Amino acid sequence: MIPSITLKSIRRGTLSPVLLIALVMFPQIVETIYSPALPLIAERFNVSQIVATQTLSCYFLAFALGVMVWGILCDLIGRRLSVLLALLLYTLATLIALLAPSFSMLLLARIAMAFSAAIGSIGTQTMIRDQLSGDALRKLFSVIGIALALSPMIGLILGAFMSSLGGVDAIFSLLSLIGVILLCWCMFSLPETKVQPPSMPKIMPLLGSMIRSRHIWKCTLLIASFNIMLFSYYQLAPFMFDRLNLPRSLYGFSGIFLGVGTFIGAYSNRYLIKRSIDGDRLILLAIGLSLLSSLLVKGLESKPIFVLPMMGIMIAYSIAIPNLLTIALKDYQHALGSAGAILGLFYYALIGLGLILAGMTSSLSLVLIPLSLMALLIFKL
Numbered sequence: 001m002i003p004s005i006t007l008k009s010i011r012r013g014t015l016s017p018v019l020l021i022a023l024v025m026f027p028q029i030v031e032t033i034y035s036p037a038l039p040l041i042a043e044r045f046n047v048s049q050i051v052a053t054q055t056l057s058c059y060f061l062a063f064a065l066g067v068m069v070w071g072i073l074c075d076l077i078g079r080r081l082s083v084l085l086a087l088l089l090y091t092l093a094t095l096i097a098l099l100a101p102s103f104s105m106l107l108l109a110r111i112a113m114a115f116s117a118a119i120g121s122i123g124t125q126t127m128i129r130d131q132l133s134g135d136a137l138r139k140l141f142s143v144i145g146i147a148l149a150l151s152p153m154i155g156l157i158l159g160a161f162m163s164s165l166g167g168v169d170a171i172f173s174l175l176s177l178i179g180v181i182l183l184c185w186c187m188f189s190l191p192e193t194k195v196q197p198p199s200m201p202k203i204m205p206l207l208g209s210m211i212r213s214r215h216i217w218k219c220t221l222l223i224a225s226f227n228i229m230l231f232s233y234y235q236l237a238p239f240m241f242d243r244l245n246l247p248r249s250l251y252g253f254s255g256i257f258l259g260v261g262t263f264i265g266a267y268s269n270r271y272l273i274k275r276s277i278d279g280d281r282l283i284l285l286a287i288g289l290s291l292l293s294s295l296l297v298k299g300l301e302s303k304p305i306f307v308l309p310m311m312g313i314m315i316a317y318s319i320a321i322p323n324l325l326t327i328a329l330k331d332y333q334h335a336l337g338s339a340g341a342i343l344g345l346f347y348y349a350l351i352g353l354g355l356i357l358a359g360m361t362s363s364l365s366l367v368l369i370p371l372s373l374m375a376l377l378i379f380k381l
Helices: 004-012 017-044 049-076 079-099 103-117 119-131 134-148 150-189 203-211 214-243 248-274 279-300 304-328 333-358 365-380
Strands: none
Touching: 017 049, 017 103, 017 119, 017 150, 017 214, 017 248, 049 079, 049 103, 049 119, 049 214, 049 333, 079 103, 079 119, 079 150, 103 119, 119 333, 150 248, 203 333, 214 248, 214 279, 214 304, 214 333, 214 365, 248 279, 248 304, 279 304, 279 365, 333 365
């Protein structure tokens, strides 16, 4: 449940909390719906596991570009129109993916889907920052983390069900339907939250300032590290389940464990914030937990129960990300849309590049352990 002070703040701005949460969940839920289809795509288009997993890597590189473009447009043409245009493009891209006759066409459609789905990240973060700041912002990001716990559960279960029901076609049909529903919902219910008149932001000075900022790069690298740990599971786990001769439906239900981990992390984060634990200590706690969980994944990787320590990764993710997002743009309140776009470009590009490397290995622990150690080093610098 959203804290009353935060909910009232949002209501005064006429921004529906339910729609806000739906938009925040949108990028993650559509990606987890797609994840169970990776082995089917490899079979359908006669490509290798490495090639099939790169659709996820390309997704994040295109997502990074989308965050940049939509963030600038949020300042230039407003938040509402940017969201509507992005959702329209997303829906069209899913229809192209559904009808794609080749892997190359599917990859192009996936790139367009990623580019447009980025609005769910930058658009909603910008609208939230339009209305909230400080502790209220940190609390809302924490609560949104609880809502995001539903994403892997819903996404993986739906993806596994749809892939068993109708394969790749069923999955892309569902993704198209989600796009249509969100587009219609936003057309009738999404307000404009930008107070200042739309204007063209001064990108180059802002970009230069952020590139020179040690704080920005520290946040960027930490955000990217936790996201690569999370999405490397969606990238590699479907094939790991196949190698263990486990049914694909079981991979779908693994989303329940991930969701439970996210709930625990988000509620723990909220509890610790109320206990006045500062953000740096919470981030360090998350890094330590991710390292411990990564080592446990290493020990259990040849057994189906390797999913259990992944709960620890989800707990760590749910603690770290809200605190990192809260502090990342503390010096850029004057250009939240554009600054958020540049920040998103930085860390989503790193996520895409990281997943390209992750896709070249079949071992999840070989991704998780180095990233946890790197996060610890970055935090200490």
